[in-house]
Amino acid sequence: MPSYSAKSIERLKTCHPLLQDLFNEVIKHRDCSILYGHRGRAEQEEAFNNGRSKAHFGQSQHNFTPSLAVDAMPWPINWEDIKGIHEFAGFVLGVAAEKGIPIRWGGHFKNFFDGPHFELIGYTGVLKE
Ligand SMILES: [Zn+2]
Numbered sequence: 434m435p436s437y438s439a440k441s442i443e444r445l446k447t448c449h450p451l452l453q454d455l456f457n458e459v460i461k462h463r464d465c466s467i468l469y470g471h472r473g474r475a476e477q478e479e480a481f482n483n484g485r486s487k488a489h490f491g492q493s494q495h496n497f498t499p500s501l502a503v504d505a506m507p508w509p510i511n512w513e514d515i516k517g518i519h520e521f522a523g524f525v526l527g528v529a530a531e532k533g534i535p536i537r538w539g540g541h542f543k544n545f546f547d548g549p550h551f552e553l554i555g556y557t558g559v560l561k562e
Contacts, residue, residue, distance in 0.1 A: 435464035435508070447471035448500045449553055451534045456505060458528050463521060464508040468549055471500035474562045487545055497558030504549040518548040525551060 437445065437460055445453055447470035459465060472480060472495040480486035486493060494502035507514075507521040522538045529536045535554040539547025 435460055435462075437467065441467035444468070444470040445503065447498075448503045449556065449558070450499070451553060451556075452500070452503045452536075452551070455525070455529055455532060455534050455536070455551075456503060458532065459505075459525055462528075463524055465505050465521065466508050466510060467503060467505050469495060469500075469502075469504040471498060472496055491560055494552040496560055498561040499558060501556050501558055502550060502552035505551065506549045515548070522548065522551075 444467040445456055448456075452470075456465075456467065472486075472490075472493065474490040474496075477486065477488065477490040477493055477496055481489055486495075490496055494500070495504075505521075505525070507517055511517065519540065522540050526536065526538060529551075536551050537554050539545075539550025539552070542550075
């Protein structure tokens with residue numbers, strides 16, 4: 434059975450309990466890596482500046498505490514494998530549906546393909562630097 438690296442576990446712990454529940458199930462079936470959970474102001478602005486995010490601090494679901502979004506990629510990470518990213522997202526969405534966890538995948542965003550991104554729908558939280 435695949436398992437998360439220490440870094441992935443640390444990142445997942447910054448996420449909403451529902452996202453933790455979801456990805457703790459996903460890892461049992463698909464090897465994957467957690468790239469981001471919570472992003473504070475400095476990390477968010479860095480992500481904006483290098484094009485990894487279209488949002489400034491306060492505009493991303495990653496900025497809430499706990500984080501309402503998680504970025505995850507199938508392992509080994511291959512950004513060119515768009516088909517693999519779609520397949521992984523389909524699996525994650527299926528597990529979420531089974532668990533009754535309302536999530537939206539960044540690959541379904543209208544103006545920006547955000548393949549690793551999954552966020553909770555209908556939740557809000559506290560913004561902390
Ligand atoms: Zn994201």
